[in-house]
Amino acid sequence: MLHIHFTAEDMARVRFAPRPSPVPELHAALLMLGAPHEGLLFGRWRGRLLRTLPGAAEPLAELVPGGAAPRFLDVLGGSREDGFALIRSARPEFVRSELERVYAGQNPVPPWVRALHHGDAAAWGTLDRAQRAAYETVLAPVWPLVQDLHRAEFTRYALTAAEQGLAAALATVAPGSRLRDGVWRWPTAPSAREAREAGEVRKAREAGEARELGEAGVARKAPPAREVRLDGRGLVLLPTFHWRGGPLVQDLPDRPVVLTYPAGGGVPPAPESRGPQGSRGSRGSRGEPGGLSAALGRTRTEVLRALTEPRTTTDLARRTGISNATASAHAAALRAAGLITTTRTGRSVHHERTPLGTLVMGTGHTP
Incomplete structure (x- = not known):
């Protein structure tokens, strides 16, 4: 004890x-x-x-x-x-x-x-x-x-x-x-x-x-x-x-x-397999965490990553290469999951990560 x-x-x-x-x-x-x-x-x-x-x-x-x-x-x-x-x-x-x-x-x-x-x-x-x-x-x-x-x-x-x-x-x-x-x-x-x-x-x-x-x-x-x-x-x-x-x-x-x-699943972490071009197999071309991309989807992960500061739907769409309607739909899904908040001021809509969203994305700190 x-x-x-x-x-x-x-x-x-x-x-x-x-x-x-x-x-x-x-x-x-x-x-x-x-x-x-x-x-x-x-x-x-x-x-x-x-x-x-x-x-x-x-x-x-x-x-x-x-x-x-x-x-x-x-x-x-x-x-x-x-x-x-x-x-x-x-x-x-x-x-x-x-x-x-x-x-x-x-x-x-x-x-x-x-x-x-x-x-x-x-x-x-x-x-x-x-x-x-x-x-x-x-x-x-x-x-x-x-x-x-x-x-x-x-x-x-x-x-x-x-x-x-x-x-x-x-x-x-x-x-x-x-x-x-x-x-x-x-x-x-x-x-x-x-x-x-x-x-x-x-x-x-x-x-x-x-x-x-x-x-x-x-x-x-x-x-x-x-x-x-x-x-x-x-x-x-x-x-x-x-x-x-x-x-x-x-x-x-x-x-x-x-x-x-x-902590963890009871077995030691194993190195990720390498993809055909030498990148880690379970990570996308921009290096997003494989588990997060698998859970949220690649595009929603990119939307969440883009919110390093509050952004409009148009800005999100431009930064992630998708349409305004698609960006709005993904923002709604992230908002429902508690990962972002959306505020409206007049005709402007701004999206921002919640503390949970920031935690999920990580700090970017490396050893």
Whole structure:
């Protein structure tokens, strides 16, 4: 179990990350590479990446010798460069203490990690190159899809919060969780070892052989709940589409707590196929998101894209290459979907995106 304790001040400081963050998403993906118990859904993805991951990325594995990463890697940032700059700005004493923590009892320590412990610039360069190499192989091919998935998750949360309130919105993040008396209780997923042992006990019981496993195995107690106290710092919700385990919590002093939770359809995003002319197969010639074009249609997507500012029907028609009557019909459909509003001043009609329409189109931000 995970228990997150809110103060009254924290209730007003819950926010959803407006866009995906490359560094946490990359770290979640690298954690999944080391989780073979997810072979059914992630096996093909893992095999492909292990075959293609360049040697320059290997230092990242050396930063997690016991399965726990140093906390100075816990950053957000709107791009990979922003994220690495935040990592690089960590206090030297914090970097040293975290490296000492993760390497406690671990030998040998790689030379470049020893150099990083001493603040060596070349060691930071090694880490930068490792992150860049891993990003280009693991995330860059699927980043447009991750952005689309994040927008869908953002929209789902925002609409639930607006219609039903914070408690219901948090329940969409973690089905089975509940917010009561200022505590968000989240039932965490069992570890791979716990799931395996539970399966063994169940099979033994079915076969009438539970005694062979010993009473300790049958009566294993659930681990104690992890208690996270926000204490006025607030909470940032960040979905990840490369992680299937329990929530990943960034809980650092004087920073908002960041809760990274598994989202999406349960399988890792796959690179989009290439069309015959080298463009992405599920994207149009202007690069519109394939899922949005499939849902709205190419022309309506172009109409919505053209509304970077309020425009008349005639202006929309001219910008999208369609007739005034067709532009008016598409605007009516988008208005019915809540994606645009239409106002009339005298004989002039102006169309404008709603906040939902802007959210659906995205911000245009790239890592």
